Amino acid sequence: MHKDDWFHLADQCTRFLPGHGRAVWTPHAVFTQLAALTAPDLKPDFYGGGELIADFEKRVAELLGKEAGVFMPSGTMAQQIALRIWSDRHHSPHVAFHPTCHLEIHEQKAYQLLHGLHGVLIGSPYQLMTLDDLKSVREPLAALLLELPQREIGGQLPSWDDLVAITTWARERHIALHMDGARLWECQPYYQRSYAEIAALFDTVYVSFYKILGGIAGAMLLGPPDVIDEARLWQKRHGGTLVQMYPMVLSARHGLDTRLARIPQYCAKAIEIAAILKSRPGIELLPDPPQTNMMHVFIRGEKDRLEEATSKIAREQKIWLFRYFAPCQIPGYCKVEFTVGDATLEFSVEEIRRLFEELLR
Amino acid sequence: MHKDDWFHLADQCTRFLPGHGRAVWTPHAVFTQLAALTAPDLKPDFYGGGELIADFEKRVAELLGKEAGVFMPSGTMAQQIALRIWSDRHHSPHVAFHPTCHLEIHEQKAYQLLHGLHGVLIGSPYQLMTLDDLKSVREPLAALLLELPQREIGGQLPSWDDLVAITTWARERHIALHMDGARLWECQPYYQRSYAEIAALFDTVYVSFYKILGGIAGAMLLGPPDVIDEARLWQKRHGGTLVQMYPMVLSARHGLDTRLARIPQYCAKAIEIAAILKSRPGIELLPDPPQTNMMHVFIRGEKDRLEEATSKIAREQKIWLFRYFAPCQIPGYCKVEFTVGDATLEFSVEEIRRLFEELLR
Numbered sequence: 001m002h003k004d005d006w007f008h009l010a011d012q013c014t015r016f017l018p019g020h021g022r023a024v025w026t027p028h029a030v031f032t033q034l035a036a037l038t039a040p041d042l043k044p045d046f047y048g049g050g051e052l053i054a055d056f057e058k059r060v061a062e063l064l065g066k067e068a069g070v071f072m073p074s075g076t077m078a079q080q081i082a083l084r085i086w087s088d089r090h091h092s093p094h095v096a097f098h099p100t101c102h103l104e105i106h107e108q109k110a111y112q113l114l115h116g117l118h119g120v121l122i123g124s125p126y127q128l129m130t131l132d133d134l135k136s137v138r139e140p141l142a143a144l145l146l147e148l149p150q151r152e153i154g155g156q157l158p159s160w161d162d163l164v165a166i167t168t169w170a171r172e173r174h175i176a177l178h179m180d181g182a183r184l185w186e187c188q189p190y191y192q193r194s195y196a197e198i199a200a201l202f203d204t205v206y207v208s209f210y211k212i213l214g215g216i217a218g219a220m221l222l223g224p225p226d227v228i229d230e231a232r233l234w235q236k237r238h239g240g241t242l243v244q245m246y247p248m249v250l251s252a253r254h255g256l257d258t259r260l261a262r263i264p265q266y267c268a269k270a271i272e273i274a275a276i277l278k279s280r281p282g283i284e285l286l287p288d289p290p291q292t293n294m295m296h297v298f299i300r301g302e303k304d305r306l307e308e309a310t311s312k313i314a315r316e317q318k319i320w321l322f323r324y325f326a327p328c329q330i331p332g333y334c335k336v337e338f339t340v341g342d343a344t345l346e347f348s349v350e351e352i353r354r355l356f357e358e359l360l361r
Numbered sequence: 362m363h364k365d366d367w368f369h370l371a372d373q374c375t376r377f378l379p380g381h382g383r384a385v386w387t388p389h390a391v392f393t394q395l396a397a398l399t400a401p402d403l404k405p406d407f408y409g410g411g412e413l414i415a416d417f418e419k420r421v422a423e424l425l426g427k428e429a430g431v432f433m434p435s436g437t438m439a440q441q442i443a444l445r446i447w448s449d450r451h452h453s454p455h456v457a458f459h460p461t462c463h464l465e466i467h468e469q470k471a472y473q474l475l476h477g478l479h480g481v482l483i484g485s486p487y488q489l490m491t492l493d494d495l496k497s498v499r500e501p502l503a504a505l506l507l508e509l510p511q512r513e514i515g516g517q518l519p520s521w522d523d524l525v526a527i528t529t530w531a532r533e534r535h536i537a538l539h540m541d542g543a544r545l546w547e548c549q550p551y552y553q554r555s556y557a558e559i560a561a562l563f564d565t566v567y568v569s570f571y572k573i574l575g576g577i578a579g580a581m582l583l584g585p586p587d588v589i590d591e592a593r594l595w596q597k598r599h600g601g602t603l604v605q606m607y608p609m610v611l612s613a614r615h616g617l618d619t620r621l622a623r624i625p626q627y628c629a630k631a632i633e634i635a636a637i638l639k640s641r642p643g644i645e646l647l648p649d650p651p652q653t654n655m656m657h658v659f660i661r662g663e664k665d666r667l668e669e670a671t672s673k674i675a676r677e678q679k680i681w682l683f684r685y686f687a688p689c690q691i692p693g694y695c696k697v698e699f700t701v702g703d704a705t706l707e708f709s710v711e712e713i714r715r716l717f718e719e720l721l722r
Contacts, residue, residue, distance in 0.1 A: 078600070239468075240601070247392075
């Protein structure tokens with residue numbers, strides 16, 4: 001089904017199984033909310049400067065226990081910049097990451113074409129990177145990027161001990177540690193440690209504001225003041241120092257104010273949902289149980305049939321199930337990424353069980 | 362005076378001599394207006410796709426007589442991308458522009474550090490580029506960038522004949538022509554030709570939405586469909602394909618709807634203002650008369666004294682005059698960039714004359 005058809009279908013729905021639903025993605029609703037939340041005398045940011053953005057950078061830096069942070073329009077920008085800076089400082093073009101890293105599969109090889117970096121892919125695309133995988137690298141690495149959680153394999157997380165072992169090994173070898181924390185917010189219930197404790201294992205951290213936090217767009221890069229200062233130069237070079245970014249900043253701030261505290265609920269609900277899905281023949285879960293608010297659901301069935309069943313539920317019950325059935329390595333299966341958000345909380349597990357029954361019928 | 366002090370001062374003013382004033386830069390006012398302008402069922406954009414953004418790209422492309430356009434968060438991004446594409450296609454790293462080109466002086470040499478381009482600077486920083494200047498270039502050029510109007514020298518424009526001569530010469534030599542149209546909207550009264558006729562002299566054109574049009578931020582790159590298609594790849598690489606850009610798009614659209622038609626008024630007012638300023642001893646204008654809605658005003662006086670006089674007027678009359686007195690080549694002078702917008706139209710030339718008298722007293 002074409003992307004536009006899916007949007008058209010979503011538009012007719014009143015309830016949404018994944019994510020936060022319409023509240024975060026209807027421009028009219030978002031503007032109305034932001035107008036209500038914004039003091040009439042609030043001053044805008046100006047080319048990355050001004051109180052609004054500086055205060056927000058300070059707040060997130062404190063939350064993550066880092067000395068400095070810089071707001072950027074996207075994580076694509078933030079992470080290339082972090083790796084470029086570490087590469088320059090460590091006099092090596094070699095930066096290492098998982099084969100499913102966002103930089104490797106979603107950014108048109110920008111790290112290579114814009115920054116002349118060489119990506120060293122570590123481990124299997126279907127599993128978390130291990131210390132043994134890392135030890136097999138032969139290039140002198142400038143930096144190691146770890147994604148917490150690893151999105152493309154269902155949001156898996158290494159155990160705390162494994163994470164400490166990997167980061168310690170790298171640190172001892174003077175390899176800079178960068179965290180792809182696009183979904184870091186969602187890791188806290190699993191680790192049961194503060195964000196600052198998790199971030200302390202890394203030199204630089206990127207976090208996102210438009211996923212679980214429901215902002216319009218935007219990201220932040222955090223780390224030592226000198227690195228963040230240099231990152232501001234690269235942000236300008238990327239064309240990312242927009243004259244005004246306050247819609248992104250204010251919606252991000254609202255996301256932190258409201259949704260950060262709900263993350264344990266989202267994660268608990270994901271575990272409940274997994275428990276009722278796992279017993280169903282024709283369904284496999286990754287990971288099982290979920291470690292964050294996300295899981296990948298492998299469904300036995302042809303894409304066309306699953307799309308048709310999804311459309312039928314949307315048309316008849318005004319319930320939106322999934323946006324996309326991705327192809328799988330194993331024939332006969334499709335994959336959906338299922339993320340629990342505000343909208344999901346409004347469904348009982350019983351109703352979710354029924355919806356999956358209808359989908360698989 | 363520190364930037365923050367200027368902002369603090371501006372905050373206390375009720376009237377603004379340059380630009381559009383508070384309406385375009387108070388977040389609360391902008392959100393309230395956008396909420397009122399946005400239909401409740403309007404769907405957002407999604408990673409550069411969707412009807413909202415596609416329709417806007419089509420509208421601007423038609424206005425400029427180009428086949429395709431792509432919305433981007435910034436001109437810094439759009440112009441590097443255009444030059445990179447022309448460089449790749451013409452198998453040369455050499456791209457030419459005026460010494461005061463935005464790429465040369467405001468982007469931390471991104472064209473070189475991100476794209477490996479070599480900038481060939483043409484002509485004097487204090488004058489428009491001439492055909493003779495261009496003919497003296499020895500490198501095989503991939504592209505020539507012309508900025509219409511040339512912002513750093515008061516918004517000067519070449520005559521139509523000179524513009525045609527330069528672009529014809531370049532075209533005959535298969536040098537791609539790129540227009541930095543950050544302020545193209547403001548050129549129409551001078552040339553008395555349609556935007557499409559002006560843009561037809563160029564292969565690619567960049568326009569901005571947050572200057573005279575008063576949008577939140579944002580730009581567009583326009584040109585042949587294959588170039589614009591490739592530009593979308595580079596936009597992703599730069600980290601500029603934000604998940605949602607609708608606040609920028611909707612405010613840009615509103616700017617086109619409302620302010621484009623007022624540009625002749627802004628330009629006519631600039632000429633009127635110049636006429637009353639030019640006779641004043643201690644003031645020099647560039648250009649005289651203004652060719653757009655902008656002029657550079659060179660004021661004889663020390664920076665500290667001019668800042669103090671400006672602050673006094675702000676404090677006592679709640680009128681905001683200028684943000685910044687820049688140093689000049691000739692000692693004893695300061696430069697201000699004066700841009701006529703909605704807020705300026707509310708001042709009579711008589712009042713403006715009085716304000717300058719007070720400033721210079």
